[in-house]
Amino acid sequence: MPDWLNKWRQVRDAAADVLSMNRRNLGYVYPHNARCDFPVANDKLLCKEILQPLGVPLAKTHYSYRYFYELRTLAEDLKGLDEFVIKPASGSAGNGIIVIVGREGDEWLGISGKRYSLEAIQRHLSDIIFGVFSFDNNDAAIIEERVVQHEVMERLYDRGLADVRIILFKHEPVLAMSRVPTHASDGKANLHQGAVGLGIALESGRCTHAMLQGVPIEKHPDSGTVLIGVEMPFWSEILSHSRHIAEAVPLKYLGIDIAIGKSGPVLLEINARPGLEIQNVNRQAMRPLLEAIR
Amino acid sequence: MGFKLFLLDYPLKGLIPQQSYQVELAMEVDGHGDRIQMQAFLPRSDARQLIIEEQQATGLFTQNLQSEGMNRIASWEGDGVQGHQEVRYTVLVQSKPVRYELPEGQSIPAHYPPSLQPYLMVEEGIQVDSPLIAERVEQLLPATQERTLAESLTTIHRHLQDAFENRNFSGYTDALTALKLGEASCNGKGRLFVALARKLNIPARLVGGFIMEGGSKRTSHQWVEAYVNGHWVPFDTINDHYAEIPANYLTLYYGDEVLFKHSSNVNFQYRFTTTKRLIPRYEAQQTLGDSIFNLINFYTLFERVGISQDLLKVLLMIPLGAFVTVVFRNVIGIETFGTFLPALIAAAARETGLVWGLIGFILIITITALVRKGLDWLQLLHSPKMAVILAVVVVVMMMMTVTGVQLGLFELAQMTLFPIAILAITAERFAIITEEQGVKKALHLMATTAVVIAACYAVMSSLFMQSLFLAFPELLLVVMALNMWLGRWVGMRLMEYYRFRHLLQSGVSNA
Numbered sequence: 001m002p003d004w005l006n007k008w009r010q011v012r013d014a015a016a017d018v019l020s021m022n023r024r025n026l027g028y029v030y031p032h033n034a035r036c037d038f039p040v041a042n043d044k045l046l047c048k049e050i051l052q053p054l055g056v057p058l059a060k061t062h063y064s065y066r067y068f069y070e071l072r073t074l075a076e077d078l079k080g081l082d083e084f085v086i087k088p089a090s091g092s093a094g095n096g097i098i099v100i101v102g103r104e105g106d107e108w109l110g111i112s113g114k115r116y117s118l119e120a121i122q123r124h125l126s127d128i129i130f131g132v133f134s135f136d137n138n139d140a141a142i143i144e145e146r147v148v149q150h151e152v153m154e155r156l157y158d159r160g161l162a163d164v165r166i167i168l169f170k171h172e173p174v175l176a177m178s179r180v181p182t183h184a185s186d187g188k189a190n191l192h193q194g195a196v197g198l199g200i201a202l203e204s205g206r207c208t209h210a211m212l213q214g215v216p217i218e219k220h221p222d223s224g225t226v227l228i229g230v231e232m233p234f235w236s237e238i239l240s241h242s243r244h245i246a247e248a249v250p251l252k253y254l255g256i257d258i259a260i261g262k263s264g265p266v267l268l269e270i271n272a273r274p275g276l277e278i279q280n281v282n283r284q285a286m287r288p289l290l291e292a293i294r
Numbered sequence: 295m296g297f298k299l300f301l302l303d304y305p306l307k308g309l310i311p312q313q314s315y316q317v318e319l320a321m322e323v324d325g326h327g328d329r330i331q332m333q334a335f336l337p338r339s340d341a342r343q344l345i346i347e348e349q350q351a352t353g354l355f356t357q358n359l360q361s362e363g364m365n366r367i368a369s370w371e372g373d374g375v376q377g378h379q380e381v382r383y384t385v386l387v388q389s390k391p392v393r394y395e396l397p398e399g400q401s402i403p404a405h406y407p408p409s410l411q412p413y414l415m416v417e418e419g420i421q422v423d424s425p426l427i428a429e430r431v432e433q434l435l436p437a438t439q440e441r442t443l444a445e446s447l448t449t450i451h452r453h454l455q456d457a458f459e460n461r462n463f464s465g466y467t468d469a470l471t472a473l474k475l476g477e478a479s480c481n482g483k484g485r486l487f488v489a490l491a492r493k494l495n496i497p498a499r500l501v502g503g504f505i506m507e508g509g510s511k512r513t514s515h516q517w518v519e520a521y522v523n524g525h526w527v528p529f530d531t532i533n534d535h536y537a538e539i540p541a542n543y544l545t546l547y548y549g550d551e552v553l554f555k556h557s558s559n560v561n562f563q564y565r566f567t568t569t570k571r572l573i574p575r576y577e578a579q580q581t582l583g584d585s586i587f588n589l590i591n592f593y594t595l596f597e598r599v600g601i602s603q604d605l606l607k608v609l610l611m612i613p614l615g616a617f618v619t620v621v622f623r624n625v626i627g628i629e630t631f632g633t634f635l636p637a638l639i640a641a642a643a644r645e646t647g648l649v650w651g652l653i654g655f656i657l658i659i660t661i662t663a664l665v666r667k668g669l670d671w672l673q674l675l676h677s678p679k680m681a682v683i684l685a686v687v688v689v690v691m692m693m694m695t696v697t698g699v700q701l702g703l704f705e706l707a708q709m710t711l712f713p714i715a716i717l718a719i720t721a722e723r724f725a726i727i728t729e730e731q732g733v734k735k736a737l738h739l740m741a742t743t744a745v746v747i748a749a750c751y752a753v754m755s756s757l758f759m760q761s762l763f764l765a766f767p768e769l770l771l772v773v774m775a776l777n778m779w780l781g782r783w784v785g786m787r788l789m790e791y792y793r794f795r796h797l798l799q800s801g802v803s804n805a
Contacts, residue, residue, distance in 0.1 A: 014798045015786045022624060023784040095730050123673055130676045193731060214793075276793075285797050 017285035019276055028169070028290070032252035033272045040249045041272035045089045045140055047249075054248050056241060057266050059085070060145040065125055066138075074122055077143070082108075085147075086124060088133040089140040096133030098124060099146060099161070099187075111159060112187060150233045150260040156180045157196075157223050160187030164200065164238055164258045164265075167274050167286075168246040173239060174289050176200040177281045178207070178232060183222050196220060197281035198227055205235025211281045238265045245270065314346070315506040317544060318567040319383045323560040325375030330355075332381065332562070333369040333555040335502065335547035343389035343545060347604070351382040351704030365547040380702050386571070387506070393538035394527045396444035402495055403443075410521060413497035417550055419468035419485050422492045426473055431493045441494065447520055447529070447537070450490045454483050454531035480516045480532045485550070487518045487531060497521035500550050501528070506542040510567045514553050517543070571757075608641050608754075610763040610770065615640050615750040617773050622746045624780055627787030630743045631720045635713075640750035642711040648751045650705035652744050654694060654712065659740065661690050662721035663728065684718040 019028075039046055048058050062084060063077050078084075082103045088096040098121075099111040107115045116124075127133070128141035153162045160181030167174045177197050181187045184194030191197050196217065199209035210217050210227040219226055232238065242256045245267065255274025258265045279286050323330055332355070339345045350357060355370035370381050406414070416422045434449050435441050459477035467475075467482025469489035478486065484500050491498035498520045505515050517530035517539065528539040546553060556562040615637025622628045622636075630636055643651025665686045669679060691709055698706030727736040753759060763769050791798065 011791075011798050015791065015794075018786065018790070018794045018797050020784065020786040020790050021627070022787065026782065026784050126675065132676055276790075279797060280794060283796065285794075 014285070017287045018279060019286040019290065021276060023287075024273075024276060028253040029273050032169075033254070034250065037250040038272050041251060041254065041270040042090045042134075043140075044087065044142060044269055047267075047270055051245060051248060051267065054244060056245055056248075057261075057264055059147055059266050059268075061142055062145065063143045064089070064140050065129060065143075066140040068126065068129060071122055071125055071129075074125070075118055078108075078118070078121070081143070083146045084143050085145070086121070086128070087142045087144065088128040089142055090134035091128075091139075092134070096124075096128055097188075101146070147259045147261045147266050150262055152230065152233050153178075153180070153260050155223070156220055156225050156227065156230065157182065159183070159222075160185070161189060161259055163189045163268055164232060164260065165271075165274065165278065166238070166242045166256050166258070167254070167278060168242060168256065169253050169290050169293050171243055171246045171252075172293050173202050173242060174293070175278050175282055175284060175286055176202055177278050180220060180227075182212075182220070191275075191277050191281075196227065197277065198230070199282035199284070200232060202239070205232040205238070206230070207232075209281060209283050214280060233260055234265050241265055241267070313541075314386060314388045314571050315542065315544070316384065316386050316569045316571055317504070317506055318569075319385075320565045320567070321370075321381045321383075321554070321556075322378065322563045322565075323375070323380075323556065324378050325372070325560065327374050327376055328557070329371070329373050330375045330379075330557045330560055331369060331371050331555075332557070333367060334383075334564075335551065335553055336366045336368050336383065337385060337387065337503075337544055337546050338364075338366045340545070342392050342539075343387055345385055345387060347384075347386040349384045351380075351384075351707070353381055353699055353702065353704060354379055355381055357381075363549070365549070365551070378702070380704075382704060387544060389506075389541045389544065391539065391541040392528065394522070394525060396447060396522060396527070396537055398442070398444055400443050400523075402441055402446060404495070406497060406521075410497045413499050413521060414492050414495065419466070419550055420489045420492070421468065421470050422489050424470055424489075426470060427489050427493050430473060431490055434490075435494070443496065443522060446494050446496060447491070447522075447527075450487055450494075451529050451531055451536050454487055455534050458483060458486075458531070460532055480530075483531045484516045484518045487529060491518075491520050499526070499548055501545055502547045502549075502551060502553055503543055503545045504566055506544050506566075506568045508568055508570060510565055512563070512565055514546070514566075515543070519548075607760045607764055608644060610767060611754040611760060612637050612641055613770055613773050614759065614763070615754045617777055618750045618753050619746055620777060620780055622749065624783070625785075625787060627789030627793075628742045628746060629739055630746045631723060631739060632716065635716050635720055636743060636746040636750045637754070638713040638716060639747045640754050642709070642713065643747070643751055644755060645708035645711055646705045648748060648755075650703070650708075651751070652747060654706060654709045655717075655747065656740065656744065657694065658687060658690050658709075658712065658717055659721050659724050662686050662718070663725040665690075666721060666725045680718065680722060683722055684714065687714050687718045687721065 040050060041047070045061070045064055048061060052058060062081060065071055065074075082100075084100050086096075086098040086100070091097065098116070100108045100116065101111050102109040104115070107117055108121065110116060125141040128139055131138045133139065147161060149158075149161060156162060157180050162178060162180040164176065164178045166176045177199055179189035179191060180196045180198060181189050182194050182196060186193065189195050194213060197211045198207040199211070200206065201208050207227055207230045212221060218228055238258055238260070241258065245256055246254060249270060251270070251272050253272075253274075255271035257268040257271065259268050260266075276286075319334070321332055321334065323332065336348075336359075337343065337345055352370055353372075354375060355372040358369045358371070360367050360369075368383070372379070414422075421427060434453055435446055457476065458472070461477050461479045461482075463479045465479075467478050467485070469482070469485040472478035472482035472486040475482075481500075488498040488500055498518055501517050501519055503515055503517070515532075517528055517532075517535070519526040519528050521527075527537050528543075529536060530539060530543075554562065554564060616634055619630060619633055619636045623630060623633070639651060639655050646654060662683060666679075666683055669682060674682065691712060691714070694709055695707045698704060698709075724736050724740065727739060786794075
């Protein structure tokens with residue numbers, strides 16, 4: 001057999017193991033996640049509502065606004081709040097999120113150092129309600145408790161919230177990674193925008209690979225912290241919570257994003273169409289793992 | 295489709311591409327603020343040449359078309375014309391060579407019907423009544439011998455071809471002058487041919503036109519036709535075509551006319567540019583609709599409500615363009631702005647050409663996105679902002695049209711067919727992406743979209759595809775089926791081979 005043909009066959013066989021976009025959609029998302037169940041993943045308010053009674057740790061919702069008239073009370077609502085996070089209920093990729101870490105006089109201080117007046121916050125909330133950050137034409141804005149990050153995660157990078165993403169299929173964890181923001185990602189835990197991806201071994205919760213924009217690295221580009229070998233705090237809790245969550249929602253193929261706070265994991269959101277980059281971050285093709293669960 | 299092919303005897307052969315000519319006539323003038331008029335003859339379809347598609351870019355001028363006898367005259371008028379201006383006319387022609395066998399031994403008829411009388415008369419430059427003409431006729435074909443029709447025409451043709459020098463002189467030469475000088479350009483020889491033939495009582499006329507050869511040139515051509523047994527038989531004594539003309543002769547007018555007329559002192563220049571193209575035979579497309587077996591002759595149905603075949607072609611091509619986009623997105627893995635945008639821009643680029651279409655698209659999106667950025671400080675709510683952006687797109691497009699006309703870039707002026715609403719949405723998305731994912735990402739998406747537009751354009755502007763879909767609209771079902779197949783296709787996108795290359799390599803080394 002010619003060498004190139006041999007090589008091609010090997011590539012083709014290897015390709016069959018990789019979960020591709022087309023196969024993810026046709027083989028996993030469409031058959032296992034009914035469209036009518038997507039709101040659980042898309043709407044963080046709904047998600048909280050469903051999971052609250054089950055004892056899943058969630059960031060406390062201070063206020064939520066679905067209609068413009070509800071914003072009339074905003075000044076009153078924010079009176080006692082110096083630290084909070086503003087989120088669109090149906091946002092994605094970390095867009096539309098503002099993290100407020102303190103107050104100075106009439107203004108609030110964002111985690112990036114930017115200052116927000118009451119009007120600026122009100123405008124941002126209106127934008128969210130108007131659906132600027134979601135696919136629909138309207139959305140709800142959430143003001144919730146700010147998760148103060150566990151010091152292990154804080155040491156990796158302290159200007160944004162890192163998260164742990166676990167993909168589960170039929171309630172079983174398949175792959176896990178952690179996304180650590182960078183200056184380049186503007187504090188967002190979004191790989192495409194330049195966050196670092198940590199491949200996490202499911203059994204140990206230890207970081208086995210670290211990847212920045214597809215290139216293997218060993219240290220965080222901004223903090224310089226060594227990444228390989230870092231152990232995620234509360235790992236067994238994270239796994240058991242994810243299983244719990246997966247059993248509670250109707251989605252059978254999903255990504256669960258969890259932040260690690262000082263006193264334990266906190267659910268950030270559920271994703272009905274989790275991305276494929278997790279395979280690169282872990283240097284692990286996902287299909288054999290999924291087939292084993294089937 | 296098979297039914298049409300085999301039972302209805304569809305002229306499939308006709309779909310095989312045939313040599314065609316695209317001729318562009320550019321007329322330039324320099325205005326000094328006065329009224330300028332120009333006039334030219336435009337070709338018309340006949341048994342030998344078929345006019346498939348005509349396009350005009352009239353710039354500042356208004357165009358007026360009229361028929362005069364057998365000729366089609368276009369005139370362009372503009373008031374207060376300043377500076378260098380241009381009018382362009384483009385025509386797509388399929389033509390055939392013709393060749394006649396003249397009947398031997400048939401004598402010249404003594405009488406003709408009244409309709410042929412004008413072709414026997416004296417004209418200003420065709421001095422049939424001159425003694426010199428009579429003398430030359432007598433010299434060539436003595437009245438003492440019997441003059442047959444074929445022999446007379448052969449003699450005149452050979453005499454003009456062999457005894458007269460060809461002159462590359464572009465001015466006017468009448469029949470007598472040509473005769474006296476013993477040399478002439480095409481128009482002088484033509485007039486002399488007509489004069490000699492008419493003197494022999496053979497109806498003859500001048501034909502004006504153009505030889506379609508690749509490249510650009512500033513000369514027109516004249517030849518003649520003589521009436522033989524109900525046929526107008528062509529002769530060209532410059533290029534020695536006896537009772538024949540080649541396919542690349544484009545007839546523009548009949549009679550002793552001047553191809554161009556224009557106001558004085560405008561430095562009028564004209565230029566013919568010919569491009570050869572391979573396209574399917576147009577008759578094939580036509581006969582498809584005319585077949586009496588065609589139960590639902592829906593093309594005539596469309597025509598009845600004023601929807602031209604041209605528009606239908608565009609409509610039929612849009613699903614194909616969308617399919618091309620789908621292939622790029624799902625098989626190759628190239629992101630674009632929207633699924634339909636590339637196909638719609640490619641369809642609109644029909645009027646502007648690909649390059650200008652892309653330039654227009656990029657300009658509209660970037661200018662609109664910049665304006666939208668400027669709107670940011672107003673802090674508008676979403677829907678009103680989108681409505682403002684829509685208006686901005688319309689304004690930008692109109693400004694580009696005006697600038698295009700001013701600069702003589704007519705292609706740019708044709709942009710009004712662009713899908714406004716989709717452009718507005720795209721501009722908004724472009725602006726959001728620059729904000730959320732950076733300018734680099736937005737420009738990247740713009741570039742990939744441009745590539746896909748180009749691919750859509752290549753497929754959609756292919757006359758072969760257009761004719762094929764016009765002949766077999768049921769091919770849309772095939773496009774649907776292909777889309778359905780791709781809709782169930784779980785293979786790896788080409789770009790994913792790159793994205794997961796490390797996984798694939800480690801997979802290879804593990805194996």
